[in-house]
Amino acid sequence: MLQWIARKMFGSRNARMLKKVQPLVTKINEYYVSYQNLTDEELKAKTPEFKARLQNGETTDDLMCEAFAVVKDACRRLKESSNPEENTVLVTGHPLRWDMIPFDVQLIGGIALHRGNIAEMATGEGKTLVATMPLYLNALTGRNVQLVTVNDYLARRDSEWMGHIFKWLGLTIGCIQNSMSPAQRREQYACDVTYGTNSEFGFDYLRDMGMANQRQDLVQRDYFYAIVDEIDSILIDEARTPLIIAGPAKVSTHMFDKVKPIVAELYHRQYQLMANLLQEAKATLADPESTAEAIDEAHLKIAKVQLGMPKHKQLMRLMEDPSVRKALDRKDIQLHDDNNRGYLQRVTETLFFNISERNNEADLSEKGRQFLRPGDADAFVIPDLPTIFNEIDTDQSLDEAAKLEKRKQAQMEYDQKSEIIHNISQLLRAYCLFEKDVHYVVQDNKVVIVDEFTGRPQPGRRFSEGLHQALEAKEGVKIERETQTLASITIQNYFRMYDKLAGMTGTAETEATEFKSIYNLDVVVIPTNQPCLRIDNNDRVFKTQREKYAALIEEIIDCNKRGQPVLVGTISVEVSELLSRLLSRRNIIHSVLNAKHHQSEAEIVARAGQFAAVTIATNMAGRGTDIKLGTGVKEVGGLHVIGSERHDSRRIDRQLRGRCARQGDPGSSRFYVSLEDNLMRLFGSDRLASIMERMGLEEGEELSHSMLSRTIQGAQKRVEQQHFATRKRTLEYDDVMNKQRSSIYELRRNILLTDDTRELLLNYIYTAVMERVENAFAACPKHETLDLAALKDWLARTIPIGFSPNTFSPADTPEALSQSIMNRIEEAYSIKEKMETPDALRWLERYVMLNALDNLYQEHLYAMDSLRQGVQLRSYGQRDPLVEYKQEAYILYASLMDAIKDEICSNIFRLSMVSPAQLEAAKAEANRNAARQKAGRISEIHENIQAFEGLDPSRPQNDAPPVRSTTLHREHPKVGRNDPCPCGSGKKYKTCCGR
Numbered sequence: 001m002l003q004w005i006a007r008k009m010f011g012s013r014n015a016r017m018l019k020k021v022q023p024l025v026t027k028i029n030e031y032y033v034s035y036q037n038l039t040d041e042e043l044k045a046k047t048p049e050f051k052a053r054l055q056n057g058e059t060t061d062d063l064m065c066e067a068f069a070v071v072k073d074a075c076r077r078l079k080e081s082s083n084p085e086e087n088t089v090l091v092t093g094h095p096l097r098w099d100m101i102p103f104d105v106q107l108i109g110g111i112a113l114h115r116g117n118i119a120e121m122a123t124g125e126g127k128t129l130v131a132t133m134p135l136y137l138n139a140l141t142g143r144n145v146q147l148v149t150v151n152d153y154l155a156r157r158d159s160e161w162m163g164h165i166f167k168w169l170g171l172t173i174g175c176i177q178n179s180m181s182p183a184q185r186r187e188q189y190a191c192d193v194t195y196g197t198n199s200e201f202g203f204d205y206l207r208d209m210g211m212a213n214q215r216q217d218l219v220q221r222d223y224f225y226a227i228v229d230e231i232d233s234i235l236i237d238e239a240r241t242p243l244i245i246a247g248p249a250k251v252s253t254h255m256f257d258k259v260k261p262i263v264a265e266l267y268h269r270q271y272q273l274m275a276n277l278l279q280e281a282k283a284t285l286a287d288p289e290s291t292a293e294a295i296d297e298a299h300l301k302i303a304k305v306q307l308g309m310p311k312h313k314q315l316m317r318l319m320e321d322p323s324v325r326k327a328l329d330r331k332d333i334q335l336h337d338d339n340n341r342g343y344l345q346r347v348t349e350t351l352f353f354n355i356s357e358r359n360n361e362a363d364l365s366e367k368g369r370q371f372l373r374p375g376d377a378d379a380f381v382i383p384d385l386p387t388i389f390n391e392i393d394t395d396q397s398l399d400e401a402a403k404l405e406k407r408k409q410a411q412m413e414y415d416q417k418s419e420i421i422h423n424i425s426q427l428l429r430a431y432c433l434f435e436k437d438v439h440y441v442v443q444d445n446k447v448v449i450v451d452e453f454t455g456r457p458q459p460g461r462r463f464s465e466g467l468h469q470a471l472e473a474k475e476g477v478k479i480e481r482e483t484q485t486l487a488s489i490t491i492q493n494y495f496r497m498y499d500k501l502a503g504m505t506g507t508a509e510t511e512a513t514e515f516k517s518i519y520n521l522d523v524v525v526i527p528t529n530q531p532c533l534r535i536d537n538n539d540r541v542f543k544t545q546r547e548k549y550a551a552l553i554e555e556i557i558d559c560n561k562r563g564q565p566v567l568v569g570t571i572s573v574e575v576s577e578l579l580s581r582l583l584s585r586r587n588i589i590h591s592v593l594n595a596k597h598h599q600s601e602a603e604i605v606a607r608a609g610q611f612a613a614v615t616i617a618t619n620m621a622g623r624g625t626d627i628k629l630g631t632g633v634k635e636v637g638g639l640h641v642i643g644s645e646r647h648d649s650r651r652i653d654r655q656l657r658g659r660c661a662r663q664g665d666p667g668s669s670r671f672y673v674s675l676e677d678n679l680m681r682l683f684g685s686d687r688l689a690s691i692m693e694r695m696g697l698e699e700g701e702e703l704s705h706s707m708l709s710r711t712i713q714g715a716q717k718r719v720e721q722q723h724f725a726t727r728k729r730t731l732e733y734d735d736v737m738n739k740q741r742s743s744i745y746e747l748r749r750n751i752l753l754t755d756d757t758r759e760l761l762l763n764y765i766y767t768a769v770m771e772r773v774e775n776a777f778a779a780c781p782k783h784e785t786l787d788l789a790a791l792k793d794w795l796a797r798t799i800p801i802g803f804s805p806n807t808f809s810p811a812d813t814p815e816a817l818s819q820s821i822m823n824r825i826e827e828a829y830s831i832k833e834k835m836e837t838p839d840a841l842r843w844l845e846r847y848v849m850l851n852a853l854d855n856l857y858q859e860h861l862y863a864m865d866s867l868r869q870g871v872q873l874r875s876y877g878q879r880d881p882l883v884e885y886k887q888e889a890y891i892l893y894a895s896l897m898d899a900i901k902d903e904i905c906s907n908i909f910r911l912s913m914v915s916p917a918q919l920e921a922a923k924a925e926a927n928r929n930a931a932r933q934k935a936g937r938i939s940e941i942h943e944n945i946q947a948f949e950g951l952d953p954s955r956p957q958n959d960a961p962p963v964r965s966t967t968l969h970r971e972h973p974k975v976g977r978n979d980p981c982p983c984g985s986g987k988k989y990k991t992c993c994g995r
């Protein structure tokens, strides 16, 4: 009932809108008639005239009727011209006679598109032509307008076809193809009108915003107005997976293979040590004579094992004893007691290393260091870089060049040592916390993660932060390079950037709510030019698929005998192939297409309307291609369309039906359904099967449609809703990213486009300083002296220049103090400027800012990836993952911003290039890096990936496994046992939810 009311209301709203535009159509046609007196030159002169009028304050709305009339009259002139240059156009290699003048319904469609609506126009109504009018009108503004198609072939076909009219009217037209170089793409975007696919547009955006190193690298110029053809396919069917650019992680400097043997040895030593401790403890506990002291000693030994190897098999077995567990909890409290500082350290010093539960990390003890590098304990101490830099800077005996050299050396040593320490730590985690055949398996020489909940291997997924590589080293298989997301965006968020978006399709009505809520697009249903003569037959429903296919083949043969062409639509390649085999057995000549070769398939589909043709195609194959009827076909009833089953979505079924009976042609359609079809099995009601049973059908017997049509529609609606929920969920997660992405890209654009990099850079430094100074003031109660230790420490670490004590004396207001610090920084910067050529320094400034932004943003994306996976686990703990995701994403973002500023501050003073030769070398290196990225190691992904893994709400929730009590290994620090419990109870975590 509600549905019926909604439909009625929608229907009348639509009728009102159509009535309102009628006067505009009349007006367009009046202009059209008056223009017929103009010469060609005069009509062409309208383009510059309109442009000028727009410059002088008129709007595209003001010009709409005139502009549409100009396009219409240009079409007429091309059609009536006797000059083959004008009346014929070469489209994908074939000459095509121009024979179109927009019908009135097409004008209405054009108005709807100009106003940013979705025009629903049946297949064959000529949407390609409709789009030219609003594209022409909006391109007159001088901004880039775009038409989005579902594949490269259609982009080329339509741009060549419609380009004819644009060129005649003096506009330029471009077309993006997958194979194009950045330079070629830039040329296409520079045109007035650009055709291309959604993924090309989306990836170009990601490359522009995330990877361009200089202004000249950008290819796109505008996000102004786009018309999306087959908009349901693009914004609904393809919108479940985001566009992702993935690439190898930054330079791989790992030393896993080198350090592995010695770490393995270290692990065995510790293992032995643990085994001995456990042996002794067990003996004591088993001995009834043991004193309380001895027992306590035994518990301490077990606690040591817990610190040194929490996954030790024997330990696990011991822990099954509740009394041991309790004793260990007590020991744990003692060890972490703040009143007993140093105790923990004394204990860990007896081990080679300890696995810190809190940080999920492995820490080497002095004993461990001694083992790894006897006699050189410093080998594993990370140098204190700020102090060293400070020493170098204040060393009077060194000249600037020597200082530079020394700084470089210190940095290198620092990098190397931290890498080694990180590698050792990850290897220890790999050995101690990850068990083969439990947490991962080794398949085909690869380490494959095992999903904790389902127990299924997850090929292609990797642990982050080098852990996966550590496992590869541990297992002695090839150590792969890390990959990571470099940039990603959902189709939804890409298209939401446009000032104005419009779309067209044959089938939008059923999805009108989604278009409205997500894109704020209204659907306008445009009437057909000719009344539609299509006969939609009732579905034929069978019990089994076998019976269904048999009947379907008979219907094809029947049509074929009479010469009526048949187009069979399937939902999968398998079914297409099965039907093809069945037809071959009956000697029926036919063609099969499966949406792989767009151009050749388009050509085959175009012939599907010929006398006695039989064509089998998956739903996507040949979409957007017009099927014209051959001679003698009208007389036998036109094209007959058969659906081999009902699709998940009613929209796709309508799409298939719409392939016949275009522009007043005769035509018919029928769907075949069996109760074994996925849709019916999974979503049809159970009642159905029992009714069937009771009726006791004969083999091959058919069910009446009326009884079942409800069930089928109901099933389809259920699936549609589920998919809608998935898309919404994907979008909700991406919305969080989207805000961050837009601000980062905004910053990046600023850096890329600014003419004053020095100013921008100093601004960054100033903000960073100001924030720290404000923190110092905020931490200081009134009338007390400022504690500047943290500020000074930060300065020493990030800005490696000496500060004299009186820099800090004007400590009245945050502004004064910041200014004083900035003065010193600017002074140091001026000295640096004197040493470098201005060109080099300007380049360096931009480079330092971009580099900091890119590197840290990529790391941030990496962290966001793991966060997204991590929060999913929490849905089992009855918390809303989305809420948690938002909160933590915000924190991550705030620290990203801090980190970017810090990185800029420290790098600008650390990096330098004295000679022009050095500058050239650095530029070349940056370009090489960019080229390498483009040369294929970067992959663009927009299919078959579950980037938003686990977010699929269609995954039955009641199948979710019960909450498991074992520790989950996450990639970020988890709540410490003694931390306040995140549930807000106020208790310690271990005594609350962490028990």
Ligand code: ADP
Pocket (backbone or CB within 6 Å): 099, 100, 101, 102, 103, 106, 121, 122, 123, 124, 125, 126, 127, 128, 129, 624, 625, 626
């Ligand atoms: P749609 O995209 O709406 O399915 P197309 O743009 O592919 O339809 O056009 C279908 C066919 O209709 C094409 O062969 C085209 O040449 C023809 N056509 C479109 N508009 C007109 C027109 N105004 N006059 C004559 N033929 C037209």
Ligand code: MG
Pocket (backbone or CB within 6 Å): 127, 128, 229, 624, 625
């Ligand atoms: Mg089309």
